[in-house]
Amino acid sequence: MIRIRLERRLERHWWQTVLTPTLSVLAAFAAGAIFLAIKGFDPITVYRELFKASFTSTYGITDSLTIAVPLILTGLAAAVVFRMNLFNIGAEGQLYLGAIFGSWAGLALTDGLPTILGVAVVLIAGAVGGALWAAPAAVFKAYFGTSEIISTLMLTFIALYLMRYLIFGSNSYWRDPESANFPQGKKIPTSARFELFSDTRLHWGLAFAIAIALLIWVLIRFTSLGFDMNVVGSSDSAARYAGIPVRRTVIIALLISGALGGLAGATEVAGRAYALDPNGLELGLGFTGIVVAALARYNPFAIILVATFLGGLRNAGVALQGLPGDRVPVEVSLMLQGAILLFAIGGEIFSHHRLSISRANPAVVT
Amino acid sequence: MSPAVEAGPGASPGQPAAIAAVNVTKRFPGVLATDAVDFCVWPGEVHTILGENGAGKSTLAAMLCGLYRPDEGHIERDGKQVRLRSPRDGLAYGIGMVHQHFRLVDRFTVAENVVLGDPHQARILDRRAIEERVAEIGEQFGLPIDPRAVISQLTVGQRQRVEIVKMLYRGADVLLLDEPTAVLTPPEVEALFTTVHSMTAEGKAIVFISHKLGEVMAVSDRVTVMRAGAVTGEVATADTNQRHLAELMVGHPVEIGTRRGSNIRADVALSATGVTVIDGDQTLVDNIDIEVHRGEIVGIAGVSGNGQRPLARALAGVITPTSGHVTVAGADVTGKGPKAARRAGLSFVPEDRLGTGLVPGLSLTDNMLLTRPRGFIVDRRSARAEIATAIDEYEIKTPGTEVQARNLSGGNSQKVLLARELAGLGDPGGPQAIIVSSPTRGLDIGAAEFVRGLLHDARERGAAVLIISEDLEEVRSLSDRIAVLYRGRIALEGATDELPFESIGLAMAGVAHEEAP
Numbered sequence: 001m002i003r004i005r006l007e008r009r010l011e012r013h014w015w016q017t018v019l020t021p022t023l024s025v026l027a028a029f030a031a032g033a034i035f036l037a038i039k040g041f042d043p044i045t046v047y048r049e050l051f052k053a054s055f056t057s058t059y060g061i062t063d064s065l066t067i068a069v070p071l072i073l074t075g076l077a078a079a080v081v082f083r084m085n086l087f088n089i090g091a092e093g094q095l096y097l098g099a100i101f102g103s104w105a106g107l108a109l110t111d112g113l114p115t116i117l118g119v120a121v122v123l124i125a126g127a128v129g130g131a132l133w134a135a136p137a138a139v140f141k142a143y144f145g146t147s148e149i150i151s152t153l154m155l156t157f158i159a160l161y162l163m164r165y166l167i168f169g170s171n172s173y174w175r176d177p178e179s180a181n182f183p184q185g186k187k188i189p190t191s192a193r194f195e196l197f198s199d200t201r202l203h204w205g206l207a208f209a210i211a212i213a214l215l216i217w218v219l220i221r222f223t224s225l226g227f228d229m230n231v232v233g234s235s236d237s238a239a240r241y242a243g244i245p246v247r248r249t250v251i252i253a254l255l256i257s258g259a260l261g262g263l264a265g266a267t268e269v270a271g272r273a274y275a276l277d278p279n280g281l282e283l284g285l286g287f288t289g290i291v292v293a294a295l296a297r298y299n300p301f302a303i304i305l306v307a308t309f310l311g312g313l314r315n316a317g318v319a320l321q322g323l324p325g326d327r328v329p330v331e332v333s334l335m336l337q338g339a340i341l342l343f344a345i346g347g348e349i350f351s352h353h354r355l356s357i358s359r360a361n362p363a364v365v366t
Numbered sequence: 367m368s369p370a371v372e373a374g375p376g377a378s379p380g381q382p383a384a385i386a387a388v389n390v391t392k393r394f395p396g397v398l399a400t401d402a403v404d405f406c407v408w409p410g411e412v413h414t415i416l417g418e419n420g421a422g423k424s425t426l427a428a429m430l431c432g433l434y435r436p437d438e439g440h441i442e443r444d445g446k447q448v449r450l451r452s453p454r455d456g457l458a459y460g461i462g463m464v465h466q467h468f469r470l471v472d473r474f475t476v477a478e479n480v481v482l483g484d485p486h487q488a489r490i491l492d493r494r495a496i497e498e499r500v501a502e503i504g505e506q507f508g509l510p511i512d513p514r515a516v517i518s519q520l521t522v523g524q525r526q527r528v529e530i531v532k533m534l535y536r537g538a539d540v541l542l543l544d545e546p547t548a549v550l551t552p553p554e555v556e557a558l559f560t561t562v563h564s565m566t567a568e569g570k571a572i573v574f575i576s577h578k579l580g581e582v583m584a585v586s587d588r589v590t591v592m593r594a595g596a597v598t599g600e601v602a603t604a605d606t607n608q609r610h611l612a613e614l615m616v617g618h619p620v621e622i623g624t625r626r627g628s629n630i631r632a633d634v635a636l637s638a639t640g641v642t643v644i645d646g647d648q649t650l651v652d653n654i655d656i657e658v659h660r661g662e663i664v665g666i667a668g669v670s671g672n673g674q675r676p677l678a679r680a681l682a683g684v685i686t687p688t689s690g691h692v693t694v695a696g697a698d699v700t701g702k703g704p705k706a707a708r709r710a711g712l713s714f715v716p717e718d719r720l721g722t723g724l725v726p727g728l729s730l731t732d733n734m735l736l737t738r739p740r741g742f743i744v745d746r747r748s749a750r751a752e753i754a755t756a757i758d759e760y761e762i763k764t765p766g767t768e769v770q771a772r773n774l775s776g777g778n779s780q781k782v783l784l785a786r787e788l789a790g791l792g793d794p795g796g797p798q799a800i801i802v803s804s805p806t807r808g809l810d811i812g813a814a815e816f817v818r819g820l821l822h823d824a825r826e827r828g829a830a831v832l833i834i835s836e837d838l839e840e841v842r843s844l845s846d847r848i849a850v851l852y853r854g855r856i857a858l859e860g861a862t863d864e865l866p867f868e869s870i871g872l873a874m875a876g877v878a879h880e881e882a883p
Contacts, residue, residue, distance in 0.1 A: 222743050222744055223742060223743060223744065224740040224741065224742055224743070224744055226744075227732065227735065227740060227744050230725070230727070230728060230732070231725050231728065231736065233727075234725045234726060234727035234728060235721050235722065235725050235726065235727075237718065237721055237722040238721065238722050238723070238724070238725045238736065240684055240704075241682075241684055241704060241714070241716060241722045241723065241737075242704060242705075242736045242737050243683070243684075243703050243704035243705035243706075243708070243737075
């Protein structure tokens with residue numbers, strides 16, 4: 001009789017932390033290949049096109065990096081609190097609020113300002129909007145123990161409909177009055193826009209997002225606030241013992257997370273959409289941030305890489321439709337993304353445990 | 367086939383052992399839990415398995431009762447080899463185990479628990495017959511118990527009786543008692559020993575598992591000592607003493623003795639006046655006054671759950687007492703939080719070392735910083751140097767300073783905790799008063815001795831030390847004064863050397879001092 005058991009690993013090597021996410025991605029692609037084959041597509045061709053569309057051509061990689069900008073920020077939003085076992089899954093809603101606040105600030109405050117200041121105003125407003133949207137969830141969590149998973153998710157729906165209302169449902173300040181037939185957001189002045197890299201769609205928001213990742217790394221690793229967050233995340237009881245204010249730390253952490261989500265919305269406004277635009281704004285960037293954070297194991301630098309990779313996958317979805325023959329559905333990239341998260345979570349157990357396969361000795365009776 | 371062991375005291379020649387483990391080896395991943403161990407118990411004998419945590423005594427017991435199967439070797443019952451695949455198999459052979467953590471259904475009655483899961487029980491319960499039988503067994507072996515009582519209303523000692531009755535009801539002739547005294551008050555321990563002896567008088571074989579030397583000497587006929595999975599000695603109790611047993615357990619001579627403070631000063635460094643903690647409608651700590659002088663160790667004795675934890679937390683500022691005051695080195699720190707108490711000179715080693723005292727997911731370096739003031743930027747250099755020094759001085763076994771605290775054993779985490787909490791001892795800005803909860807619980811003899819040495823040293827260097835422990839032996843060996851906690855109140859207080867053992871025991875059990883015989 002052969003017995004298979006999971007045993008806790010006594011030691012962990014650095015390569016194991018890299019191996020699991022890599023294998024998860026490969027497993028997801030393998031699973032995706034099966035579906036593609038069933039639908040009658042050649043997986044190899046589809047994947048080759050996919051990589052060409054997202055990474056191996058100049059436009060492909062710059063477009064992937066463009067989507068990576070908000071993904072880095074929503075990834076950080078998730079990572080900063082997930083590692084404390086606080087699950088803000090509402091970066092999506094915080095992103096919308098960041099876009100609403102950011103575009104308002106861009107429209108109202110930046111006319112005539114130098115670009116760098118104008119962009120800064122948009123970003124700060126976006127961060128404030130995101131933090132404000134996380135605030136109710138943070139306070140309820142800290143004082144009443146309300147599940148932040150539920151509250152942040154519900155706030156996301158409110159944010160989505162708020163944003164739609166502002167453009168489609170009312171003659172709000174954000175709506176372009178000249179777009180009567182097809183409602184659109186008012187464009188923010190150029191003084192509030194990130195500059196582009198030569199003739200690509202990639203903008204300076206990338207440098208900003210990378211700087212924020214560095215800042216978050218410093219916060220977690222070197223500051224007293226980060227230390228307190230680590231303690232609260234690891235053990236409530238130890239935090240209370242040491243006199244660390246648990247409630248305050250939980251609230252601050254969730255506000256930072258919300259601000260990062262808001263920044264993601266603001267960079268979309270200042271770098272890509274230039275307006276509050278429920279159609280032009282990529283949907284699902286906040287939720288994808290959760291996948292980014294999980295796959296990057298909450299490491300700020302790994303988030304930059306993973307965001308680029310997943311940004312590329314999103315990007316490829318559209319490109320795949322241009323393939324000759326039967327159209328490859330856009331959903332392929334979404335499916336791959338979901339499969340990656342699933343395998344990453346499933347694979348997590350193997351970075352802490354190993355499989356032990358043994359032959360059980362049949363007991364010998366003399 | 368007869369076991370390869372000689373007949374011991376109490377055995378008639380030619381009679382087989384009631385139960386024997388022959389050359390049993392059990393491996394777990396990375397651990398050799400028992401290594402070719404021989405062990406046997408004669409009918410009518412109490413045979414103790416003595417050893418420190420991790421010595422393999424529980425593994426051996428688990429193999430004797432059918433919970434584990436040996437990788438090599440085998441188990442014999444009355445001289446015949448048996449294959450035990452489960453504890454139910456064990457019971458079928460008349461082998462019963464009383465676990466340290468009871469396995470009773472709280473809402474069932476005693477009688478219901480006794481027959482619960484018994485494969486020989488008829489489908490339709492004859493309650494009267496069962497209850498009569500339970501009462502009968504209780505009477506026979508000195509285990510007074512009401513068969514109709516609901517478990518949730520019973521004390522810990524009574525619940526243990528139910529467990530024993532359960533095994534006897536099912537016809538166990540071999541009883542394994544795993545650390546049975548850990549949860550009992552001294553009078554309950556005495557009652558248990560009486561029961562044990564009435565069982566051996568009936569020819570039952572008792573395996574007693576313990577690491578407490580005093581009890582082992584008092585209750586057993588023979589002792590098998592284990593260390594690191596191997597048997598280091600098998601001796602008749604009559605031919606040995608505590609010192610010798612301790613040596614066999616640890617592998618080198620051990621100093622067992624009491625030490626008192628030689629330098630107790632007049633000034634009080636830690637005091638509580640009228641401290642009361644009320645949670646909801648429960649009074650956890652009831653109007654407690656304590657004074658600990660510099661150079662003195664005061665011990666709080668008591669059975670677990672009588673207010674030790676809330677008292678320690680209230681003194682250390684982790685919770686705010688409902689009323690009363692706490693002062694540290696003259697400064698009133700009541701309700702000002704743990705940081706204020708620390709600034710005034712209070713150190714606190716909580717009973718939950720890994721999870722409260724230390725953060726499991728942080729490195730040792732970061733854990734050194736847990737209770738220290740930190741600037742905006744955390745400076746790890748001095749903490750790293752400090753823990754590196756402590757690793758050498760305290761002989762902490764760890765791969766390095768950056769490993770997570772969760773990887774340390776109980777003894778090593780307690781050393782890290784003490785290294786942090788005792789740092790700066792003797793300096794004006796260092797700790798003036800130290801609260802230590804369960805200082806040596808779960809530690810092996812060597813580590814426990816080391817910890818006691820540190821506390822003794824802290825006392826000699828002028829700190830006021832308050833220890834809170836359920837281990838009465840420990841409290842008595844370390845403390846200059848003892849206060850017994852019962853239901854949140856101090857039931858008895860006095861100089862250790864003037865308090866008779868019996869009075870402390872009675873006070874722990876809730877019998878008022880005046881009523882004591």
